[in-house]
Amino acid sequence: MTMTISEQQAHEKGFAASWSVVSAIFLTALKIGIGIWTGSLGILAEAAHSGLDLAAALITFFAVRVSDRPADETHLYGHGKVENLSALAETILLLVTCVWIIYEAIQRLFFETVEVDPSIWAFVTMGISIVVNYFNSNLLGRTAKKYKSQALEADALHFSTDIWSSIVVLIGLGFVWLGEQIGQKEMFVRADAIAAFIVALIVIWVSVQLGKRTIDALLDTAPHGLAEQITAAVSRVSDVQRVQRTRVRGSGSQVFVELRVAVPRHLSFEESHEITHQIRGAVHSVSPNADVVVTPVPIAENEGIFETIQSIAARGHFAIHNISTHLTKKGMWIDLDLEVDPSITFDKAHAIATDLETRLHAELGASKDSQRIADINIHIEPRAEELIKGNELAPSEAAKYVGQIRAYCGEIPHVRACQDIDVQQLDGQVYLAFHMQMDTDLSIADVHSATEEMENRLRREFPRLGRVVIHAEPYAKRDAPSANPKS
Numbered sequence: 001m002t003m004t005i006s007e008q009q010a011h012e013k014g015f016a017a018s019w020s021v022v023s024a025i026f027l028t029a030l031k032i033g034i035g036i037w038t039g040s041l042g043i044l045a046e047a048a049h050s051g052l053d054l055a056a057a058l059i060t061f062f063a064v065r066v067s068d069r070p071a072d073e074t075h076l077y078g079h080g081k082v083e084n085l086s087a088l089a090e091t092i093l094l095l096v097t098c099v100w101i102i103y104e105a106i107q108r109l110f111f112e113t114v115e116v117d118p119s120i121w122a123f124v125t126m127g128i129s130i131v132v133n134y135f136n137s138n139l140l141g142r143t144a145k146k147y148k149s150q151a152l153e154a155d156a157l158h159f160s161t162d163i164w165s166s167i168v169v170l171i172g173l174g175f176v177w178l179g180e181q182i183g184q185k186e187m188f189v190r191a192d193a194i195a196a197f198i199v200a201l202i203v204i205w206v207s208v209q210l211g212k213r214t215i216d217a218l219l220d221t222a223p224h225g226l227a228e229q230i231t232a233a234v235s236r237v238s239d240v241q242r243v244q245r246t247r248v249r250g251s252g253s254q255v256f257v258e259l260r261v262a263v264p265r266h267l268s269f270e271e272s273h274e275i276t277h278q279i280r281g282a283v284h285s286v287s288p289n290a291d292v293v294v295t296p297v298p299i300a301e302n303e304g305i306f307e308t309i310q311s312i313a314a315r316g317h318f319a320i321h322n323i324s325t326h327l328t329k330k331g332m333w334i335d336l337d338l339e340v341d342p343s344i345t346f347d348k349a350h351a352i353a354t355d356l357e358t359r360l361h362a363e364l365g366a367s368k369d370s371q372r373i374a375d376i377n378i379h380i381e382p383r384a385e386e387l388i389k390g391n392e393l394a395p396s397e398a399a400k401y402v403g404q405i406r407a408y409c410g411e412i413p414h415v416r417a418c419q420d421i422d423v424q425q426l427d428g429q430v431y432l433a434f435h436m437q438m439d440t441d442l443s444i445a446d447v448h449s450a451t452e453e454m455e456n457r458l459r460r461e462f463p464r465l466g467r468v469v470i471h472a473e474p475y476a477k478r479d480a481p482s483a484n485p486k487s
Contacts (some may be wrong), residue, residue: 016139016140016143016152018061019136019139020053020057020060020061020136020139020140020159021054021057021058021061023132023133023135023136024050024053024054024056024057025054026132027050027053027128027129027132027133027162028047028050028051028053028054030125030128030129031044031047031050031125031129032044032047032051034125035047044104044196048097048100048101050129050162051097052090052093052094052097053159053162055090055093056089056090056093059086059089059090060086060090060152085218087153087210087213087214088211088214088215088218090210091207091210091211091214094203094204094206094207094210095204095207097203098200098203098204098207101196101197101199101200101203102197102200104193104196105193105194105196105197105200106197109193109194109197123170123173126166126170126173127170129162129166130163130166130167133159133160133162133163133166134163136156136159137156137157137159137160137162137163140152140153140156140159141153141156141160144156157206157209157210161202161203161206168195168198168199168202171195173195226248226255226286226287227246227247227248229286230246230248230257230259230282230283230286230287231243231246233282233283233285233286234246234259234261234279234282234283236282237275237278237279237282238275238278239263239264239267239271239275240261240262240263240275240279241261241262241263241264241299241301241302242261242262243259243260243261243262244260244261244262244297245258245259245260246258246259247259254289254291255287255289255290255291256290256291256293257283257287257290257291257292257293258293258295259279259283259292259293259294259295260295260297261275261279261294261295261296261297262296262297262298262299262301263275263296263297263298263299264298264299264301264302264303264307265298265299265300265303265311266303266307266308266310266311266314267298268314272296272298275296276294276296279292279294280292280294298311305325305332305364306323306325308363308364309323309334309336309360309364310323312356312359312360312363312364313356315359316355316356316359318338318352318356319338319339319340319383320336320337320338320339320356321336321337321339322335322336322337322379323335323336324336327371328374330372330374330375331371331372331373331374332371332372332373332374333374333375333376333377334360334373334375334376334377335376335377335378335379336377336378336379337378337379337381338352338353338356338378338379338380338381339381339382339383340352340380340381340382340383341382341383342382342383349380350380352380353378353380356378357376357378360373360376361373361376391424391425391426392424392425393423393424393425393430398423401421401423401430401432401458401462402421402423404458404461404462405418405421405432405434405454405458406418408454408457408458409436409454412450412453412454413450414438414439414442414446414450415436415437415438415450415454416437416438416439416475417436417437417475418434418435418436418437419434419435419437420433420434420435421433421434422434426466426467427466429464429465429466429467430462430464430465430466431466431467431468432458432465432467432468432469433468433469433470433471434469434470434471435470435471435472435473436450436451436454436470436471436472436473437472437473437474437475437476438450438472438473438474438475439474439475440474440475447472450472451470451472454470455468455470
């Protein structure tokens with residue numbers, strides 16, 4: 001059965017943590033036995049270090065099992081901080097172990113003399129430790145990098161330091177063996193204690209680095225450079241004017257990102273939602289597992305006069321269309337159509353138009369970049385009903401409209417064909433809709449002029465006409481005019 005991504009993540013992290021526990025038990029038992037047999041403080045220090053690894057591995061094992069649980073009513077951001085807490089516990093264990101190793105090393109360097117037997121088993125034990133720890137650190141490191149797990153990363157760091165400390169112990173044992181061979185055992189016997197002291201220094205260094213990373217995570221310190229990368233990626237998203245604020249924090253393997261982005265205020269709700277979707281995609285290109293919250297902030301920057309008018313109307317829930325503007329010596333003239341509920345009285349409709357005019361004057365007049373407003377003309381028209389029952393015209397009646405349309409198509413310049421003609425009777429008036437094919441190299445102004453001429457001719461010919469919808473499209477030679485009107 002195919003596993004989901006979350007199930008695969010839990011399985012791989014659990015396997016890596018389980019294997020580290022098994023190997024830590026094996027190495028700890030082996031080093032304790034050989035260390036007691038040979039009397040090597042270096043090996044006993046390594047046994048203590050492996051015992052620490054065992055405790056850390058157990059902590060990691062339980063931490064990754066808990067951290068992968070989904071968010072619930074009491075942990076709304078998930079359980080990722082459990083991994084950070086486990087890393088902190090491992091840091092404390094490291095420091096406690098260092099105290100014991102340094103104490104024993106000082107005792108053997110200055111106050112006690114302990115016989116060390118550099119037997120072949122001591123060297124074999126440390127060689128086995130290096131091989132096992134190398135495998136563990138690679139497995140844990142790959143899994144930690146793949147799933148951004150700080151707990152597994154800390155465990156991998158433990159095993160990788162074991163490699164270097166084991167090498168140091170091997171060197172110390174080598175010096176003791178060399179002292180026996182050249183008859184200068186007393187000169188080199190303290191090399192084992194020195195090796196143990198160096199192991200302690202390595203562990204202290206690792207503890208400081210791990211502790212800093214853990215505390216940063218628990219204090220919600222932003223991952224280094226991640227906020228800047230996210231800001232740069234989001235800034236490249238279309239219609240994002242600028243990123244006002246970027247907040248990033250980690251919780252275990254999860255990253256939480258909060259963004260405030262400035263977007264043009266004239267965008268619709270659906271357009272703003274689409275931009276937030278694109279922003280999330282940009283963030284995930286930088287941090288694939290990020291949980292992203294985007295707050296779009298509408299701003300009035302770099303917008304044209306039409307966009308400004310549309311924004312003002314949208315805030316007041318005015319339905320407008322057919323906006324046009326022109327400049328004279330007196331200033332700017334604004335003309336637009338305002339749709340209102342067809343059931344309201346003229347007084348109410350006029351009041352709505354006056355409200356819109358007042359808002360336009362207030363905002364456009366206050367803008368430093370706007371031209372002086374000469375006048376605003378608002379044409380009031382009833383909003384079309386959403387559903388109107390249509391009736392088919394008699395074939396002979398519909399044929400009159402179809403024939404006239406075809407005749408005008410042959411007379412108006414650049415019009416190649418008229419097809420898909422639809423003739424219906426709606427609310428006592430005739431409704432016309434058809435496709436008009438025209439030359440492809442025309443400007444949009446020429447196309448509009450041709451469709452307007454067609455509509456004007458039809459209205460002069462047929463006074464009963466209601467709505468006329470003409471869909472202009474490029475002419476293709478393979479297209480043939482429709483022979484019959486649509487019904």
